[in-house]
Amino acid sequence: MPERVAVVGFGVTRFAARHPDATYFELAFDATKEALSDAGLTPNDIDAVVYGVYNDLFERQFMQDVLIHDYLGLYGKPGVRVTTGGSTGGYAFREAYLTVASGLHDIVLCIGAEKCADCFDYVVGKPTPEVVKAIAYSADMTYEFPSGMYAASSYALLARAHMDKYGTTEEQAAKVSVKNHKNAMLNPIAQSPMELTVEEVMKSRMIAYPFKMLDCCLYTEGAAALVLATEKKAKKITDNPVWVKGVGAANDKAFTGFRSTSDKLGKYGDIADLRSHYAAAEAAYRMAGLTDPIRQLDLAEIHDAFSFTELQAYEAMRFCPPGGAGKFIDEGIPEREGELPCTVSGGLIGCGHAVGATGIMQTGEVVMQLREEAGKKQVPIKRGNGLVHSIGGPGSCYCTVAVLGKDKEKERK
Amino acid sequence: MPERVAVVGFGVTRFAARHPDATYFELAFDATKEALSDAGLTPNDIDAVVYGVYNDLFERQFMQDVLIHDYLGLYGKPGVRVTTGGSTGGYAFREAYLTVASGLHDIVLCIGAEKCADCFDYVVGKPTPEVVKAIAYSADMTYEFPSGMYAASSYALLARAHMDKYGTTEEQAAKVSVKNHKNAMLNPIAQSPMELTVEEVMKSRMIAYPFKMLDCCLYTEGAAALVLATEKKAKKITDNPVWVKGVGAANDKAFTGFRSTSDKLGKYGDIADLRSHYAAAEAAYRMAGLTDPIRQLDLAEIHDAFSFTELQAYEAMRFCPPGGAGKFIDEGIPEREGELPCTVSGGLIGCGHAVGATGIMQTGEVVMQLREEAGKKQVPIKRGNGLVHSIGGPGSCYCTVAVLGKDKEKERK
16 A cells, blocks of 8 residues: 655746746746745755656757756755646656655655746737647647647547537536636636636637637646655644545547557547546546545546536546536536535636646645635535546546545544 | 565667667557566556656657557556656656555556657768757757757766866776677677777767767667566566665756856865766665675666766766776776676667667666576676666756665575
């Protein structure tokens, strides 16, 4: 059995379209300083670091991680970089968990940071070829890229499949956008807090059917950091630890999977149902001993790269049966006031998507909520458990799920 | 204490300047098939995967890892990509170790793969701007790149500092090149097996003083894979397990470190002595309980990106005192027939540097040697321990060290 691991500190910068005055290592510094301060620790207390950094081309700088390591003065300590597309933050958190759970290191820092605005041409207000290229390289360059399958268009196909199979509507997806933009209004770090109507989302500019502009997440700069510790250390550091109860991860094939042997054999089911999401949730629930997530979780942070993606995640996380996501949002269950508030940070749509930092920011959101220190965003904590879902890659092929929780008897206030 | 972890399988492709008939995922497939076959396992037995892939730009394809995952049909299993420059393979192995040691997964595959030749212009026989750019992005783009500090030139400065401080000579470094090219002659997968003289190395084309062409490692394509398992599983899988006795890792600042607070305070010592290498070795030795490496190791695989780098590593690995590396090679200690054979695979200079795969290939070399199944390359195994050293990044700032070993009493033949 793995050693018990707790999250004992969290820090995050503002998520913004641009941080004109800060480099990525300065952003990482700010988030780390806040996380260490939250834990009451100094850089000397850190035994190892896991970095989540997505895109080398955004800054035309590989190995941003080691430059951050340098900037933080963490000489002589291990520091490893994880990169798995949009799920980079989620996988970095998992590696940080494993590093502590292994018994090799007691206190591990997990940092995600991203700068991308320097790739943009702010004069014309549109992404330049450089940033388009930087993101397009994430598609399968042999089959998908030549077919025009960039991020939005490949996720749009998954959404279309869901509409066809289950009758999910664009209006139901728009409700996710309305909810997450609204949730962002209570989040002081959010990039895009807005009061919207379903109609406004429906009327926004078409990007890739069925996605309109307001169904899509944002290009964002920012950083987030978490401090993880062994049970022994955690109990010395804080009287309000949040435990990592379950971590699950699963990769599926790239979207088209043209080269997959199992596809040739007809084993792949249906792109309406995201297999890696189901598998990652199952693994996390098994480890955490959760059997009825909708009744055992207080909140869930979902990786809402697109509005439809959050709907599909409701099903994969077993908040509702396959095909039940439209009804789930219609009934208001994932609203702030609903039975299972989802993406109360505002998510990628409302708070922003600073890729390597996103999963870490969303994990930190669940940590602060479970500590009941989430400020105006706070939702009621009755069950003591929260979930973080993180995805990435062509056709959403990477997925990580983490279940965090309090020891109910001992630690609930 | 971490759970005991063993290496139970190894596979590697040919290391070659070009694999014109194979994609990187086909190379990864070949290495994985061999590693699984070596362990007597099937893909279904794998619980999780760690990928080492260095450069997204070589193939203009991000997330090569998930395309490999797809190609191998490992749906529903976790797969994370690690990337830390030249030490990518070394850090990937460390993450695979942590994944098993955590108790979360029993059998973990560690795969490294690299293609780069498509970046080259084979008509003129020189790297095209694309590959130069792809590698140059690994330098610090703010300070180092504009100063012309690419891989060879920054490592050359470290070598010059060593020459100045300790009187190390170009001829002593050339002996490393002669040794490793010669070692490669016994390695069937090697890219550059050659019988050379010190004079020939000295006369080869100047690259960045003191490095001549034959002091430098190669651009290489290839893949390597290892299977790691818990003690319980390992004992079922094989009667010849090789244990991971120690893993150490440490990052230093980027070479110039202009932005480092501690440098401004004058804390940085001397670039002749590679701090991260010393720190990584110390951590690995502490964990493995090694106190006298030169008498407790049977062999060491050193990351000889450049001939001088291997010399500097002898000191950091404590095979000799600081400044003693020149004498160490003059006395023939690291030769195949010497007291501590170093880099018997041929290393990056003789076997090749398929970046993400290199550390995994060198770890596999130590595994096969300790199993006494290294074929013509076999060196005597009397003490039952071997070391793997892996480095990367601007100014060699990343370093990992692993100590592998047999249980002497029980498992030595």
